[in-house]
Amino acid sequence: MKKMNLHLVALMFLFGSFISCKKDSVADPNESELITTVRVKLTEKLSGVQTVYEFKDLDGVGGAAPSKFDEIVLTKGKVYDCTLQLLNESKTPADDITLEVAAEGVDHQIYLSASDALAVISNYSLDSKGLPLGITSTWTTAAVAGTGTLNVTLKHKPGVKAAGDPVSKGDTDISVDFKLSVK
Amino acid sequence: MKFLSAISFFLLFSAFVQAQCILTISGNVKDADTRSALMGATVSIIELKRTILTDNEGKYTFSGICPGDYTLRITHADCQALDFHFHLKEDIVKSFQLSHAENLLKEVVVVGATSVRPEGMTGELKGKELAATRGLTLGESLQRITGVTVLQTGNNIYKPVIQGLHSSRVLILNNGIRQEGQQWGSEHAPEIDPYVANRLTVIKGAASVRYGGDAIGGVVLVEPRLLQYKKTVQGEVNLAAFSNNRQGVLSAVLEGGFDQREQTSWRVQGTVKRGGNAKTADYWLKNSGVEEMNMSAAAGWKKGNKNLELFYSIFNTRIGIFSGSHIGNLTDLENLVRAAVPPDYIKDEGFSYAIGRPYQFVQHHLFKLKAFSEEIGKSRLNLIFSSQLNIRKEFDITRTETDLPQLQLNLQTHSADLVWEHFSAKKIKGSIGVNAMYQDNYINYRYFVPNYQSIDLGIWAAERYQHENWQVEMGLRFDSRNRFNIKDNDKQPYDLLMGNMLVPGDAYGKRSFSGLSGTGVVAYKFNENLRTSFTASTAWRAPQVNEMFSNGLHHGAARIERGEAKLSPEKAYSVLGTLIYNTEKWEAEFGVYNKEIQDFIYLKPVYPALLTIRGAFPAFDYAQTNASLTGMDMRLAYRFTNHFQTHLKASVLRAYDKTAKTWLIQMPSDRYESDLEYSFIDGRKLKQSSLKLGFQYITKQTHVPPTGNIKVTDLAGNTTMQSDYMLPPDAYTLFNLEATTGIEFKKRRLDVVFGINNLFDVAYRDYMNAFRYFALDRGRNISLKIKLPI
Numbered sequence: 001m002k003k004m005n006l007h008l009v010a011l012m013f014l015f016g017s018f019i020s021c022k023k024d025s026v027a028d029p030n031e032s033e034l035i036t037t038v039r040v041k042l043t044e045k046l047s048g049v050q051t052v053y054e055f056k057d058l059d060g061v062g063g064a065a066p067s068k069f070d071e072i073v074l075t076k077g078k079v080y081d082c083t084l085q086l087l088n089e090s091k092t093p094a095d096d097i098t099l100e101v102a103a104e105g106v107d108h109q110i111y112l113s114a115s116d117a118l119a120v121i122s123n124y125s126l127d128s129k130g131l132p133l134g135i136t137s138t139w140t141t142a143a144v145a146g147t148g149t150l151n152v153t154l155k156h157k158p159g160v161k162a163a164g165d166p167v168s169k170g171d172t173d174i175s176v177d178f179k180l181s182v183k
Numbered sequence: 184m185k186f187l188s189a190i191s192f193f194l195l196f197s198a199f200v201q202a203q204c205i206l207t208i209s210g211n212v213k214d215a216d217t218r219s220a221l222m223g224a225t226v227s228i229i230e231l232k233r234t235i236l237t238d239n240e241g242k243y244t245f246s247g248i249c250p251g252d253y254t255l256r257i258t259h260a261d262c263q264a265l266d267f268h269f270h271l272k273e274d275i276v277k278s279f280q281l282s283h284a285e286n287l288l289k290e291v292v293v294v295g296a297t298s299v300r301p302e303g304m305t306g307e308l309k310g311k312e313l314a315a316t317r318g319l320t321l322g323e324s325l326q327r328i329t330g331v332t333v334l335q336t337g338n339n340i341y342k343p344v345i346q347g348l349h350s351s352r353v354l355i356l357n358n359g360i361r362q363e364g365q366q367w368g369s370e371h372a373p374e375i376d377p378y379v380a381n382r383l384t385v386i387k388g389a390a391s392v393r394y395g396g397d398a399i400g401g402v403v404l405v406e407p408r409l410l411q412y413k414k415t416v417q418g419e420v421n422l423a424a425f426s427n428n429r430q431g432v433l434s435a436v437l438e439g440g441f442d443q444r445e446q447t448s449w450r451v452q453g454t455v456k457r458g459g460n461a462k463t464a465d466y467w468l469k470n471s472g473v474e475e476m477n478m479s480a481a482a483g484w485k486k487g488n489k490n491l492e493l494f495y496s497i498f499n500t501r502i503g504i505f506s507g508s509h510i511g512n513l514t515d516l517e518n519l520v521r522a523a524v525p526p527d528y529i530k531d532e533g534f535s536y537a538i539g540r541p542y543q544f545v546q547h548h549l550f551k552l553k554a555f556s557e558e559i560g561k562s563r564l565n566l567i568f569s570s571q572l573n574i575r576k577e578f579d580i581t582r583t584e585t586d587l588p589q590l591q592l593n594l595q596t597h598s599a600d601l602v603w604e605h606f607s608a609k610k611i612k613g614s615i616g617v618n619a620m621y622q623d624n625y626i627n628y629r630y631f632v633p634n635y636q637s638i639d640l641g642i643w644a645a646e647r648y649q650h651e652n653w654q655v656e657m658g659l660r661f662d663s664r665n666r667f668n669i670k671d672n673d674k675q676p677y678d679l680l681m682g683n684m685l686v687p688g689d690a691y692g693k694r695s696f697s698g699l700s701g702t703g704v705v706a707y708k709f710n711e712n713l714r715t716s717f718t719a720s721t722a723w724r725a726p727q728v729n730e731m732f733s734n735g736l737h738h739g740a741a742r743i744e745r746g747e748a749k750l751s752p753e754k755a756y757s758v759l760g761t762l763i764y765n766t767e768k769w770e771a772e773f774g775v776y777n778k779e780i781q782d783f784i785y786l787k788p789v790y791p792a793l794l795t796i797r798g799a800f801p802a803f804d805y806a807q808t809n810a811s812l813t814g815m816d817m818r819l820a821y822r823f824t825n826h827f828q829t830h831l832k833a834s835v836l837r838a839y840d841k842t843a844k845t846w847l848i849q850m851p852s853d854r855y856e857s858d859l860e861y862s863f864i865d866g867r868k869l870k871q872s873s874l875k876l877g878f879q880y881i882t883k884q885t886h887v888p889p890t891g892n893i894k895v896t897d898l899a900g901n902t903t904m905q906s907d908y909m910l911p912p913d914a915y916t917l918f919n920l921e922a923t924t925g926i927e928f929k930k931r932r933l934d935v936v937f938g939i940n941n942l943f944d945v946a947y948r949d950y951m952n953a954f955r956y957f958a959l960d961r962g963r964n965i966s967l968k969i970k971l972p973i
Contacts, residue, residue, distance in 0.1 A: 033581055033589075035796055061795040062735050062743045062802075100582065153798075156582060160528045168518045169526065171580060172511025175798030 034060050035097050038152055038176050039085040042139070044078055055176045058090055071179040072150055074119070080139040082121075084110060084152065086174070102135055107158045110134030111167045115148035118182045131163060141182050150180040208269075209244035210277040212237050212257055221281060224259035230822075231767060232711055251825030252862055252871070257281065268310060270871050272864060304718065304759050304774055306331065308383040311871075315921055315936050317968045318423025318432040318456075321355075321377045325403065328385050329832045330774070330816035332851040335952040336370035338428070338461040338961050339473040339502045343373070344951065345387050346776060347812050347836045347850045348400025351727050355403045358494055360551055361394060363596035363622065364573040367632075367729045369953060373403075374498045374547035374573060376477035378421065378434040378454045381408040387816070388718065388759050388776060392643045392658035393616070396700025397724040399755040399780065410448040410483040410492065412440045420971045427964035428472070429534065430458030437973075440483075448483040459536040463959035464946035466525070469506040469532040470539055475499065488558065494551040502545075503538040508957045509580055512798030520909045520956050521896060540580045544588070548572040562605040571596040591627040596620060613646035624728065630671055631735045631744075635728050637666040645702075654706040659699065664725045667693035669732060696725040696752050712766050718759040726750035730784050730805045743793055743802040744786065750807060754781045770820040776813070783810035785847070788906075790892040801908075808842040812850075826863070830877075832856040837886060845888040848906060851951055852884035852914075870932065872924035879919070884911040884950045909956050912948035917941050934970040939963065 038055045056068035074080065088095040101108050105127030112121045112134065123138035157170030212224045220241030227234035228245060230253050237243045248271060255267040257279050265281060306328030308316065316324035322333045322341025334342040334349050342349050350369065355362040357375050364374045377383070384404040391402050411417075416439035423432040433455050440448035456475035461468045479496035507525035510516050524530060550570045557563035572595050576588035602616035618641040626634055645658035669692060700723055706716035733746040757778040764771040786803040793802040814836035822828040833855050838847040858877030865871065891906030919940050926933040944963040948955040 033583065038796065055796065057796050061797055061800065062745070062793070066794065066796075104582070156580070158580075168515070169528075171509060172515055172797055173582065174796055175512055175514065176796060 034088050034090055035086050035174060036060065036089045037085075037087040037094075038174060039087065040072065040150075040152070040178070041083045041085065042072075042074070042080045043083075044075070044080055046078070053178060055178065056089065060090070069178075071181060073181045073183065074139075074141050076141050076145050076182050077143045078141050080141070082112070082137045082139050084135055086154070098135060101154070102133070105133045106131070106161060107156060108133060108173075109155045109157070109161060109165065109170075111153040111155065112137060112139075112151070113167075114139075114150050114180055116146055118142050118146055118148050118180055119150070127161075131161060145183050147179070147181045149177045152176050152178070204247055204249040206248045206250060206271050206274055207244065207246040208248065208255070208271065208275045208277065209242070209246075210275075210279065211241040212243065212259070212279045212281060213241055214281060221259055224257055224281065227256050229254045229256055229765075232765075234711075249825055250864065270865055304387045304716075304761055304776075306385045306387070309381065311923065313381070313383065314934060314968065314970060315923065315938065317378070317421055317434075317936070317970075318425065318430070318966065319377070321373050321375050321383075321403075321405070324377055325383060325385060328383075329772075329818045330387055330814075330834050331385055332834070332854065332951060334369055334849075335949065335954070337505045337508065337952075337954045338468065338471055339458075340370050340372040342369065342371075343385075343403055344851060345385060345401035345403075346778075346814055346816070347838050352398070352400035352724065353403060354394055354398035354401075355405065356394060357405045357549060358407055358496075358551060359553075359567070360549060360569045360571070361598070361620075363571050363594060364545075364547055365575050365592055365594060367727050370543075371545075371575070372502075374500070374545055375405055376434075376454050376475070376479070376496070376498055377405070378436075378477075379407050379452060379479055379496065380405045382406045387774070388720065388757055388778070392645055392660040392700060392702055393614075395618075395641060396660050396662055396698070396722045399722050399724055399753070399757075399778070407481070410440075410450060410481060411438055412442060412446045412448045412483070412485065414440060414442050418973045420973060421968070422971075423966065423968045425458065425964055425966045427961055428458040428461040429536075430456065430473070432456040446483075446485045450481045451479070453478045457536065460532070460534050461961050462534075464944045464962040465959060466530040467533055468958055469525075469529045469535075470503040470537075470542070471505045472503045472536055472538045474501045474538065488556055490553075490555050490557075492551075492553045494549070494553075496547075496549045498545070498547040500545050501538055502543050504541040504543065505954060505958060506532075506539075508954050509541055512795075513792050513801055514798055516801075516908060516956065517896075525958055540578050542578050544574075544576045544578070546572075546574040562603065565600070565602040565604070567600040567602070569596075569598050588628060590629045590631055592632070593625045593627075595623045595625075597622075610650055611646060611648050613644065615644040617642045626672065629735065631733055631737075632729045633669050633671055633732045635666050635669045637664065639664045652708040654704075654708075656702070656704040656706075658702040660701070661697070661699050662723075663695070663697040665693065665695045666728060669693065669728065694726075694731065694748075698723045698752060698754075712764060714763045716761045718757075720757050720759075721755065722757075723752045723754045725752050726784060726805075733805075736800075743800050745789075745802065745804045747805045750784060750805060751782055753783050753807070755779070756781075768822050770818075772816075772818040774816045776815075778810075778812040780810045780812065782807040785810075788892065808840050810847055811839045811841055813837050813839075826861060828860050828862075830856075830858050830860070843888075846886040848887055849951075850884070850886070852886075852911070853882045855880045855882075858919075868927055870925040870927055873922070875921040877919045877921070878916055880916045881914060881949065883914045887911055911950045912955055915945060915947035915949075917945055917947070918943055931972055936966075936968040938966045938968075940966070 036056060036058050040053045041050060043050045053070040053072045054068050055066060057066040086097040086101060088097055106129050109132060114121065119142060120140045121137055124132040124134040125136040127133040152174060153167055153172065154174035155170040156173050212221045213219065214221050222237055222239045222241060224237045225234060226237060226243045233245060235243055250272045252270050255269065257265045259281050265279060269275060308324060308327055312327060316327060320341050322343050325331045325343045326333055330346055332344045334344050343353055345353050351367050355373050362373060362375065365371045386402040388401055391398065394402060418435065418437035421434040436450065436452040438450035454477040459472045461471045476499045477497065481494045484491045507529045510519065548571060552568045553565065555563055555565040575592045577590040579589040598618065598620035600616060600618045602614055604614040606612050620639040622637045624635050626632065641660060641662045643660035647656045700721055702720040704716060704718045708714045729746065731746045731748050731750055733744050735743065737744055755778050757776060759774060759776045761774045784805060784807055787806040789802040789804050792799040817833045819831040820828060835853045836850060838850040840847050856877065856879045858875050860873055860875040863872040888906040890904050893905050893908055894902050895905045895908065896902045920942055921938045923936045926935060941963045946959050949960055952960060
């Protein structure tokens with residue numbers, strides 16, 4: 001029967017090891033991954049007037065609906081300087097994801113496009129290899145009024161970013177269609 | 184060409200050699216425990232339908248037999264059949280020992296002495312058939328059984344689908360223990376090393392009350408060989424190599440025992456596996472490698488009528504998820520579907536063993552303790568304890584450098600079973616049991632399913648009555664399933680029960696279900712050649728935690744799944760009929776079934792797609808409907824000569840949504856398989872050689888909803904409204920070749936299986952592969968499997 005007891009001891013150890021490997025809380029790596037807010041800052045070149053538009057979804061993909069989704073309103077026949085800001089506002093203070101995207105510029109690319117020829121977007125800022133990154137850009141609005149959408153897309157393409165990449169290449173980190181109105 | 188002429192030579196040669204029907208097989212049968220001769224044991228040659236009883240010295244003799252492959256079956260009183268496969272070319276003298284204890288044990292391991300197991304509704308893989316699947320995953324291996332298909336995610340994740348049902352509707356018993364992993368996910372493969380088993384059995388339909396009434400689809404049994412209480416140490420080494428993804432597998436088992444005052448037995452087993460990127464007919468699949476490392480150990484002890492068995496196994500796998508399947512949003516998916524091939528920078532990557540993100544890592548521990556005490560031939564009491572720990576980690580592509588997963592699930596399960604089996608009355612056998620199970624799921628990182636605990640209790644009884652050619656079996660089971668402490672960690676998820684935000688750490692509450700399930704089987708034997716059976720059963724399945732409370736993004740799949748907390752259990756009412764006809768030339772199994780499933784739980788697409796910061800996402804909500812599944816499984820074998828035979832298999836299924844009055848999506852299409860097999864006469868060195876050429880024809884799934892809410896643009900630019908992002912793929916035909924032989928040297932036998940799957944490197948997609956949107960299925964795969972005894 002001694003053998004039996006040894007078995008039982010071994011058994012207890014096993015049960016013990018199962019229960020003890022529980023609930024080790026580590027910092028959640030997903031928190032730094034989350035992007036909750038896309039902020040589009042537009043400065044009209046002549047007047048220097050700045051307007052800010054936002055898309056905000058605090059709990060990320062799924063769950064509750066976006067809490068803020070602005071319509072971008074611009075004046076026809078004008079030139080704007082655009083600066084994008086990407087934030088994680090689920091924590092305080094908010095994380096500025098733009099800094100991270102800029103630091104890893106060679107793996108990222110921002111695409112901006114206006115529907116219905118409402119604006120021409122050019123002068124995308126560059127990454128360290130001289131390829132377009134797009135954190136800042138210049139927008140020239142159409143001469144006639146109209147409504148449509150303005151798409152902001154952030155692509156992640158580690159190791160494969162090249163000149164002339166179409167918007168379909170890589171993984172989509174952000175794709176937001178703002179309503180756009182040119183008056 | 185040399186190969187072909189060799190085959191035709193053998194064919195010709197065999198025609199001359201035939202018909203020397205003068206051979207004899209004889210021997211005696213003993214009781215393994217008492218070593219005394221066993222009188223009145225039934226010995227039969229299955230292929231020839233010849234049966235005799237042993238005389239009072241335990242002797243048997245068959246004479247006037249033609250050369251060929253046969254199976255000898257020996258049965259006695261309460262023992263289960265013992266099968267012996269042999270190749271006859273000269274007279275054979277073979278003696279057998281029947282052990283009461285061993286045979287009772289075998290029966291319990293299999294189905295708890297409860298089930299009649301009508302042959303047409305079960306399928307088995309063992310011996311030669313199992314050897315040909317070595318190195319493959321459990322799901323792939325089971326595909327050889329008629330009526331079993333797979334739900335595939337890429338080329339490493341295979342889930343068995345039994346008559347159209349899978350995941351939590353299919354119960355997998357690993358060494359007699361309910362496998363408790365995260366079975367609910369379609370890309371969560373069973374965490375089992377198939378090398379542990381020497382037999383794989385599938386019980387189709389809800390025909391077993393022994394293991395829980397929730398197996399609406401069926402039960403898969405993964406059964407190891409019984410422990411050997413012999414003094415010798417023995418073992419075997421298995422090697423398998425595959426050309427397609429340059430995969431190698433090494434598995435070894437060693438076992439032995441001591442026989443002093445107390446009898447003990449032990450066994451250790453281990454498997455390592457590594458494969459790289461798989462190749463389709465046209466390109467490589469980047470990041471589709473796999474790594475696996477498994478180990479198991481078993482020990483047995485017996486004294487008098489008391490027995491104790493211990494078993495432990497650990498399973499580890501790391502599976503790469505094909506890079507081309509990683510999409511950001513709906514637009515990405517539509518772009519990929521339209522392009523019909525993966526982007527160049529993924530497609531042109533070539534071969535590599537490297538596994539990068541996205542990948543999954545899964546670890547599964549199983550510990551089992553079984554004690555039993557028996558009065559031979561009368562009754563037996565079993566007590567089984569088991570513990571399982573399942574750790575699942577999913578690693579996504581991240582923007583920031585990290586070693587941590589994005590999702591982790593830790594599932595602990597502890598269960599206890601008490602089973603009383605009685606063989607007392609001659610005509611009635613049966614068993615009664617109680618079962619208790621405790622479970623704890625703990626999540627980390629991203630939310631997909633909640634933390635929960637659960638306590639399940641079950642009580643069941645199954646009795647079998649046998650009289651002349653009739654056999655009747657009844658089974659009844661009551662289950663109570665309670666889930667509590669359902670909650671997220673300390674975050675604030677959307678409260679699915681109440682529809683508002685939760686206070687941090689608060690519970691969703693608890694959900695309890697209970698109900699009855701039952702089975703009735705009547706089987707009748709017309710004569711030695713023709714048998715039939717009819718089964719009627721009811722079963723119910725409590726909604727799983729993911730079906731009630733999932734809320735989030737599915738791993739790499741760019742889709743959102745949302746649970747419905749108010750789901751009620753689904754209830755299945757099934758009828759199955761089988762007809763079996765066996766003669767010397769013919770072997771036929773025919774089964775038809777109908778399952779009416781009330782409140783069938785499924786994922787219902789939501790329109791329009793959900794708006795997120797990453798663009799539009801397809802969303803699915805769990806919903807219920809009434810479903811009807813009707814189908815037919817058939818297997819035919821015809822023996823032209825002792826050397827030449829052919830098989831034909833067919834599975835047909837129609838799955839209908841009675842509420843929406845349309846077909847159910849994601850159901851396997853009809854499949855037909857056939858092969859031609861030639862068995863060679865034994866040579867001096869080569870034994871039991873055979874050559875098999877087979878083909879599979881899988882039809883296009885046309886039984887899908889004719890219209891839907893998804894706008895699909897074809898290559899010509901025409902748009903139609905469909906129920907899926909891609910129309911079901913076309914029908915395809917695959918040819919396979921398999922050659923097996925046993926090489927004898929120094930009284931040992933080296934078994935070799937050489938195979939080629941997808942012989943003509945056909946480019947195809949399968950409707951049941953979740954990656955059909957992104958890439959072709961696997962191309963030609965040449966394999967070599969070697970089994971070496973030590």
